[in-house]
Amino acid sequence: MTPETLDVDGLLDDPARRVVVCCGSGGVGKTTTAAALGLRAAERGRRTVVITVDPARRLAQSMGLESLDNTPRRVPLPEGTPGELHAMMLDMKRTFDQVVEEHADPERARQILDNSFYETLSTSFSGTQEYMAMERLGQLRESDEWDLVVVDTPPSRSALDFLDAPERLGRFLNGRLMRFLTAPAGSGPLRLLGAGVGMVTSVIGKLVGTQFLNDLRSFTAAFETVFGGFQERAERTYRLLQDPGTAFLVVAAPEPDAMREAAFFVERLDSDRMPLAGLVLNRTHPLPEGPAARLGPEEAEQAAETLSCDGGHPVAEAALRLHAERARTRERELLLRDRLLTAHPGVRVTEVAALAGDVHDLTGLRWVGARLAGGGPATEGAADAE
């Protein structure tokens, strides 16, 4: 099966393309891909901003990012680079604070920001990071300062979290239990359930403490005024994701779990009418061209056995065993890829071979960008970065 090739340069060069979102399950290379695409777009002449989330320290440093910072910073690129690259590291708490400040009058904003529950919500609530990544994307897109906004998505086990978490957070903040617990005693909408309002409140109070419940109450009261604006913003960003000027790239490592997640995400984009550009298969193990590509794992293993009986050719024997392992890995990778393509025909694919080391500087990013745009695999031989 030969997959249709994803034309990454065509994607980056299209002036109508304003947003590229890199999604995928944990650790597959979303941040690396986003940064590499941003760099490549800049080098192809676009004024680009990349929103990264939790980048590896060395990668961040190589782009001149030293700490969480919501303001895009210009990444110094060689003279003569036709475009610009700006990068930022999402600071979810800061973003959340800004949203609150924007939607509430100063006094109410203070009440919210000082509330102890707000601390939990803005730093360790699952879903907040996704919500804030979307929020920041919406802001940067609306500012119209950029030709292209490339967005990395938060680390999460499931790729779908990026689309689901913001709504989950909204539902929670506006949820019936929240209203119920924070309404004046006995007047909540759950009263009819007859569950014993006092009992529920008292048990929750025992668990989290009454002080905490009080904080929660004052938080909800203050937040109520902000909530509408908050929700509306999120909905607008969600619609932006459906815009034809947006392109989703689903990043996956060639492993069963990541590929399954990728398939879920492809389906989800389809049902939410969001534009999928294609699949990035990252950290693959292509075989060298020539006869090595045709030497199957069993054959290689057998040849190694023959040599091991005779002795005398230890390096050839090791090379054959190594090749057998690599060829087996490659077979598995292609099987996984083809399984996804059979279920989702027409998905365009680009492949990036695994480098020996991490990708932590502009040279590495440039190499990844070239692989992304090259469509076909190539081993790292030429770019061992070390």
Added chain:
Amino acid sequence: MSECEHRSPSSWDPCADARLHIVTGKGGTGKTTAAAALATALASGGGRTLLVEVEGRQGVTALLERSPLPHEERPMLSAPGGGTVSVLAADPESALMEYLELFYGMRRAGQALTRLGAVDFATTVAPGVRDVLLTGKATEAVRRREGHRGRMSSTPPGSPFAYDAVVMDAPPTGRIGRFLDVNSEVAGLARVGPVHDHAERAAEVIRSERTRVHVVTLLEEMPAQETADGLDEIAGLGLHPGAVLINMVRPQLLGSADVEAAHAGTLDRASLVAGLAAAGLPEPGDLAAGLQGELHTHAVRTELEERIRGELASLGRPVLELPRLARCSGEQAVQRLAGALTEQGVRR
């Protein structure tokens, strides 16, 4: 395991006394797999261990290719030389029900709370509560003595422990500090009541010398960095670091001289061609060119791995290695990994 021969078998010793083994590491490095292997190794030769998972993902049953468990302890794995590993998929909701019943006799109330989503709510607004409930399940099993299930308030000190050791498949390094810092987590919450008392008891076990926090890593830069950071954080909290478990270690096919040559590109092509010809392979010349490229990649990778291995060794913790298996699920795979640990001196 040839790749493990040079490990010193005594390196595990400081951890042999531990009753609670907490296994963390970067996401996806093999925490669940390593925790299962460790629980099995610790049960070998007639022991009883409990493997507790706390992330609500039924990772252990997936690893063992079994269907999901109810939230109760049950024997699921047998260890080499006799021995049983029980598994518990702990979940905050059922843990809370147990405690409400135990302390308040509030079974019905508990059910009503569940129906309303109140437990979910409470553990969402106050994640510390959830963590305490989960660590509490593990620490209760650590303290439990035979014949006194669940009543840790009335353990007769004489009778033997229900488990020789408890192994926890814990959250990843990014969240482990917060997860284990039980006391400060609930400091801002209820000052009385079941959760608070419970937190105190859990904290006592977690801080004890007989609890060790092990970190799983790969021979890759990010997981190794997280290992170093994680161990620092653990020590900073006054907890006791355990071993570094290097997972998915590949066998070393080339001697170090050949690795160097392959990296430098000075590997003798003619002898490679001769070897391939001797094996009867067609087009040995062109084939050798391709394989040499693969050898080069391998050599670069190997040298990087050696550097990382050195960095991990310099952290001053016992280092254990687990081989990469072609197929890493099912009871047999876990037993093989457990065997590798036992060979490296892991015992209770």
